Amino acid sequence: MDSLQARYTAVRKHTLALTEPLSDEDCGAQSMPDASPIKWHLAHTTWFFETFILERMERGFAPFHPAFRILFNSYYNGIGEKHPRAQRGLLTRPAMAEVRAYRANVDARIARLLESELPAAQRAELAMLVTLGMQHEQQHQELMLTDVKHLLAQSQLRPAYLDAPQPAAAAAPPLAWLHYEGGLTDIGHDGAGFCFDNELPRHKQYVAPFALASRLATNGEYLAFIEAGGYANAALWLAEGWDWVRTQKLDAPIYWFKDEQGAWQEFTLHGMQPLDLNRPLTHISLYEADAYAHWAGARLPTEAEWEYAAAQANAAQMFGHCWQWTSSSYAPYPGFAAAEGALGEYNGKFMLNQYVLRGSSLATPEGHARASYRNFFPAGARWQFTGIRLAQR
Amino acid sequence: MDSLQARYTAVRKHTLALTEPLSDEDCGAQSMPDASPIKWHLAHTTWFFETFILERMERGFAPFHPAFRILFNSYYNGIGEKHPRAQRGLLTRPAMAEVRAYRANVDARIARLLESELPAAQRAELAMLVTLGMQHEQQHQELMLTDVKHLLAQSQLRPAYLDAPQPAAAAAPPLAWLHYEGGLTDIGHDGAGFCFDNELPRHKQYVAPFALASRLATNGEYLAFIEAGGYANAALWLAEGWDWVRTQKLDAPIYWFKDEQGAWQEFTLHGMQPLDLNRPLTHISLYEADAYAHWAGARLPTEAEWEYAAAQANAAQMFGHCWQWTSSSYAPYPGFAAAEGALGEYNGKFMLNQYVLRGSSLATPEGHARASYRNFFPAGARWQFTGIRLAQR
């Protein structure tokens, strides 16, 4: 169990490390209802351990603060009331210092629990729950970066999260098409190591022959789409996407800005940067991804195609650059059953009107993702590190 | 070609027959943006023939009225401007009489075209387009009934569309589970007769073993869900469905009303009727269908399961009662390609954030549906004749 404690400590430390470039003021603001303040992420991930582990398993459990049960509940109706999501930025109290104390307190109690004598069944349950909490916290580590980037972008000062200069990207190789035979194949996690419930059960799917792009779409390729009038051509868009583009008067990805000389700039974690044409395109909606694919004479892959190809390990940039939109609606795998109780709300209840993304991004913590991992967002989400890998018949 | 002309005439006449119980006043109103006035349906279906056939193929084509090109365009960006959808009820001009004249005029010109000498390729294209227009008009025949029902329900007078009394439903047989082996199977239209492009290409899918309910869910079964507190139990609902229920403060299907004595009444095409517990439940959203299935310890079928079972022809009430929600997001079949030009907008651009319904309803014209037919609506749609067939692992 030492190793679990060590991994727990490492994950929890990494969360705090992400706040180092930020002031307490930075950590309190919420740029939109879909994003959360950094402080709220710090508290909610702690609440997860307190609520789902300490409250169940700690002898003589007493909450760190009774109000936190409500304030830092994200969406678990089974736990009870929730502070309104859109008003997380108004929680100037508890202060950052108190939230840090909350983290330290829960960490100490988790450590004691891990050290304690427990019957084997409880020990196994504890290990499962601590592991789930760590995976959950890693998901929030990525959200902290997406959310703080979105926040910093709201100010005309456009401050950088990272002082270090952005490294230059290497020239993108020509896009090639990798061909796959498909057939009756097994999809879903194969049993070794942790996975989320939505990756199970592993099951059969028939995949027709297809081709996948050898790398991600680049900023330069997407710029060509823009310059060809992509945002003004209804024929390229899904009906809902076309409404979205026109209602919001969009003509470029969320973080692309033209400077006074008309040159494209991109807001990054390193602040404003000249648009790097070689870099993989990120921060686009499914609507945009689909329109681009249409324009490029291609389509988006299904999640089964993506997972099948990932197993072949011959495509580049599958992980670590950006999440890749698929055309697959987020749905339960055949035989999926959510857990009993509030933890069953973790994934299952979101399986409607969202689309699956595969891979992982530059903001995903090391070791968090895998080939069967299913990320999901609504079609209009742009503040995540989302990009495009094309497919063809 | 005689037979095509005869079928064309029959379809066109049936549309007008549906307006017989209605006054011109009834035909002008639009109860909500999702619904259209009857007059608009009459004109739009005619516009379809004029725009996609006469304008292409009629020698010396001149429009019946130049403004109609805009007024009665539904959603074809490739054709050009459109009158705003939510304002179709404001078109008191053209009057019903002028719309009837428009229908007669286009009918005569289509008849002349069908009688004319044409090269074989053109004759084949004409037959294809006339057939598509007839299928399109049949879809609107069903919408006319759903839309006029919704309109009549808005008035506290609750007038009946049909004078005839509603026939009593037979007692519902006990629900049985029909078991299917599944396996690698072919899904999609198999080539004989007309189908829409979204039913193609026929392709392989792997279907795991499953069970399907022998009949539809009844009003009585759904009432038990309500009385068990179904609308107040978050644990039964998808997250988006729970938001929907609470925001709209819903606690029953759209046309169910309690009378002053507390007895349930249902608004039907025959006017207000005591709720018939034996009749298949209709007019529910996917959110409600999913929550009910959850409560019943079951789930909704996928569209492949439904189609596979339909081929076995051993389940009752598959057609002619109500459209059956599936858990399948409306998506292109592998290899799907929309037609070139504006007609390509018919289906393809709606393949996002909608869910597939299978079967057909009591409002579906005779002969219109088939086992591979894919109807689709957003998860919150309630004014269609939608119902529930349960599935199980």
Added chain:
Amino acid sequence: MDSLQARYTAVRKHTLALTEPLSDEDCGAQSMPDASPIKWHLAHTTWFFETFILERMERGFAPFHPAFRILFNSYYNGIGEKHPRAQRGLLTRPAMAEVRAYRANVDARIARLLESELPAAQRAELAMLVTLGMQHEQQHQELMLTDVKHLLAQSQLRPAYLDAPQPAAAAAPPLAWLHYEGGLTDIGHDGAGFCFDNELPRHKQYVAPFALASRLATNGEYLAFIEAGGYANAALWLAEGWDWVRTQKLDAPIYWFKDEQGAWQEFTLHGMQPLDLNRPLTHISLYEADAYAHWAGARLPTEAEWEYAAAQANAAQMFGHCWQWTSSSYAPYPGFAAAEGALGEYNGKFMLNQYVLRGSSLATPEGHARASYRNFFPAGARWQFTGIRLAQR
């Protein structure tokens, strides 16, 4: 009492005469929540007589139709429930024919009541209520014209309400400033003849010396404001007006359109007409009136100034062209008291966030208005026949 019956008959006939150019379809539609269908006006004015006279005074009263009490109640909470205002256009039932029968029925019953023997106090009350009902109906006669104009403007066919050609306007004389001494003056109705409760009590106000424009602002003068960039110059607008202009992207009055050659056209009751520069400007909001006055180096008059000047009878176009915005918020006169019961809701409860208009318009029935008459609308209302008379210190 003969004369009251005769006047009653004349008013009621005039209402029906206004519907002559319209079909039943035209009479059912509602172009926006602020406007009502013609059919609703026909029924509501009848409801007023039935509810406030017959229900109180008719022996053995029984309603023409019990549901009409709710369907045609406009805003009288004291009477009870109301059909939702924004859904008046969905009342295809009762049909126009039934509403006409409702009018005839109530007319006959009012006639019987007027002929019946009544104690003097009841006779006086009856005369007062019938007179109020007639005045109320005349207000709706003007609204019928404003509302049907707005409805017809929604269709790209832009049909005319009147077949007759629009008469040409005479050249507008140069605008002169008429100077008034002011002083301590009496404002409000002076006791002879009918007035609404909001014109009472007559009371003292001090009016400082001021000047009033000798005539209304013309289309030509307003066009100069537009061409000088009036709609794009924040400095001319009230803060709320500037938000309104930008949010709605406005750059001209509601019924002004540029044709394909760039020439201004105006939609009128006679259909589309070339903009007549000599005609008094109509259909502008208070926001626009105030910005125009600002640009012209003037201001809008207060309602006391307007009424004071009207008594001197030396200014042109005070009545019969368009209602003239004043800078006066609609507020109770000192000592104002609303009537007891539901009739007390007629005027008093609207005395907030509305502004007073004085004079009368070309749509006002003959003999309806007077110098003390207080019309009122919210600052953004444009579909009324509203215009500008300038004032100066």
Added chain:
Amino acid sequence: MDSLQARYTAVRKHTLALTEPLSDEDCGAQSMPDASPIKWHLAHTTWFFETFILERMERGFAPFHPAFRILFNSYYNGIGEKHPRAQRGLLTRPAMAEVRAYRANVDARIARLLESELPAAQRAELAMLVTLGMQHEQQHQELMLTDVKHLLAQSQLRPAYLDAPQPAAAAAPPLAWLHYEGGLTDIGHDGAGFCFDNELPRHKQYVAPFALASRLATNGEYLAFIEAGGYANAALWLAEGWDWVRTQKLDAPIYWFKDEQGAWQEFTLHGMQPLDLNRPLTHISLYEADAYAHWAGARLPTEAEWEYAAAQANAAQMFGHCWQWTSSSYAPYPGFAAAEGALGEYNGKFMLNQYVLRGSSLATPEGHARASYRNFFPAGARWQFTGIRLAQR
């Protein structure tokens, strides 16, 4: 000029003193678009001095930070672009420390300017502008308290702004009616000392005889209104107020909460407190004030009545408790002219759809208000320290 510098320093220090109970986190959040973060108040009041004084009069002017011109512009279109009002809470940069530095920098430059040799006309203008800036800052001092109170109320922790316990209120004396003769009277500032442009010109108004309540309405009196069903009785409310009450489902003032035992509590600057029945009622909208007055058989005073009575100095609680709603729409006095340029936007452009409040509140800085002072808010504003003084004919 020493004394101006001294007063400037005192005002600026007081602003900072108000932030003492607050953390930097508290100072960054914005609870609603109508409110602003404390940090924004600190910066905007400084921007006012920099923009309207230093930019005009400082030799070699260079802005402290070029982006601040946009970030801290409230509503001056004449100055240029503005950061969106509803997103002031997203400005985590500049940090509080930088805003404090901004204040110190501008203070030093203002001090140098005040000490410098200037021609008499410029010296007079400088004095006028510095005075205006100080008065402006005092207005924001009150807003800081209203806004931070609203922010702290959003958290279920309901933290107190002030640690000190709330002093108990003395028993309220019985309400008496003070009678005033009225007549032709002079209204507006009389020329000695500073006033805002909206208090000018002093002018004649005729005031009819009236009576004014000897003191403010108390919490206890308002509780009686609630317990008598005031919030559920349409007859008491203005039409717009009744819509407001029902749409927002209101049944008590904004900061009144029932505890678990059903006892009323009030959120105050001292945190949650048992409702003090003797204390003047605060934090109610004009809608509520008007309905209460109606229920009490009284009315709200006009602003002229209030000012006339204030001159007699015989009514209690005219200043220092809460702003008192009047029935007077905020409108220009006869002959009012806004200043040239951006400073002319200070008051004039808001003179529409707002209502005048008179007196001052416990949050108003010492010496800021006077009898002719005109505060103004929209009818629905509740987060200000607003209350009720009744009037009668």
